[in-house]
Amino acid sequence: MQAIAEWVTGPAVEHLPDEAVVLVKRAFLDTIAVTLLGSRLEGPRIVAAVERERAGKPQASIVGMKAKTDVIAAALINGTSAHAELFDDNNGPMIAHPSAPLVSALLPLAQYRGATGKSLLQAYAAGFEVSVKLGRMLNPQFYEQGWHVTRVLGVFGVTAACCRLLNLDPQRTRAALGLAASMASGIRQNFGTMTMGLHVGLTARDAVHAALLAERGFDADPSALHGKYGFFAVYAKKNPSLLPLGEPFELLASGIIFKLYPSGAPTLAAVDAAIALHQRLKGDLSRVKSITCLVHPWNAMTLRSEEPREPLQGKVNLRFCIAAALRDGELTYRHFSQKAIGDATLAALRRRIDVRISSDLPDCDEFPAELQIELDDGAVLVERREVPQGGVSLPLTQAQIIAKLRICAEVALQSPAVDRIIEQVDRLESLRDLASLCVDIEG
DSSP states (O other), X not given: OHHHHHHHTSSGGGGOOHHHHHHHHHHHHHHHXXXXXXXXXXXXXXXXXXXXXXXXXXXXXXXXXXXXXXXXXXXXXXXHHHHHTSOSOBBTTTTBOOHHHHHHHHHHXXXXXXXXXXXXXXXXXXXXXXXXXXXXXXXXXXXXXXXXXXXXXXXXXXXXXXXXXXXXXHHHHHHHHHHHHTTOOOBGGXXXXXXXXXXXXXXXXXXXXXXXXXXXXOOXXXXXXTSTTSHIIIIISSOOXXXXXXXXXXXXXXXXXXXXXXXXXXXXXXXXXXXXXXXXXXXXXXXXXXXXXXXXXXXXXXXXXXXXXSHHHHHTOHHHHHHHHHHHSOOOGGGSSHHHXXXXXXXXXXXXXXXXXXXXXXXXXXXXXXXXXXXXXXXXXXXXXXXXXXXXXXXXXXXXXXXXXXXXXXXXXXXXXXXXXXXXXXXXXXXXXXXXXXXXXXX
């Protein structure tokens, strides 16, 4: 833990490669987009109602809700919104969503403390590095055990990022990480419910809280990670050595997977294939005899196979996502409604989809898939996607990220505010403070 604290507070993130800076800016734009979209949903609104009743001084903006609250409550609400639509970015080795908790914690804290855009960039990079390196150390076994890694490992990375933003010294940063070890929690059984989004909110909240407590001198055991009863021994049943931080930076080594569709990462490649088949069939499914989807063994770790009853369950149901994309040639947030869940045509179509595990698909951390459709004349149409659009080797362009922001922002902001957000994030490293940006995303 001391090694992490010394690296986080050291000079490494002060010299980020240009490609890493570009990626961080895209992560901020993307996370602002999905947070705005998620802010309209019932789960984040419930969290906001509870927090605003008990919260303290208005210190930070609540994204998309035209309100402010205290910094800890803002991190909780914004984090819940950021993951509510399951539209936020992913990282392969972490098997998690790095940016949603990082941005949700850092923006309110930066607004509260008057931090610069440059310090925000550096803090994000530090937190991303810690989160992903811990994922490399513990996955896939850690994920297979049932932990929601975004929450359980993310809290360390986000806490490290908050400490960096507050300019804490190694001793206080180590204490904050020790606090985070006692805050880590979150099970995958709650995937497909409001609680899944709440996990990100809790991660952002706990990280801000831990850093602020440590800043005041609150302490924790220095062996909270590697001790006999430390995090690694208790949660992972092993005590791995720390991988070298920043050698190379994970922002470049493993990168970020940005989503085109608001559904679980293991659905994305299959949805790409389904949209391609919709186009080849010109939307006519009347001749379809059977549908088979081949997936990598890892797909089954995240997705749920039972018939979805709620929109959030549809997001982690491969058959639902394939059926909607195959019928409509797209998959947008509008597909995840109670009306769509009860749609008889979609229900009949998804019951015809046979999902099979295949050893023929590459082990590439991006959930490859192959979709096969047999027609009534015996012809077979095949679309295979080893990497979805937005994957590390098939990244979204800046234009696609901006288009996603504009679509998501429609639920909360006017176009001039979106234009200002894009402009400010583009020159993030030169911003003297984040006040204007935060007011714009507030709505």
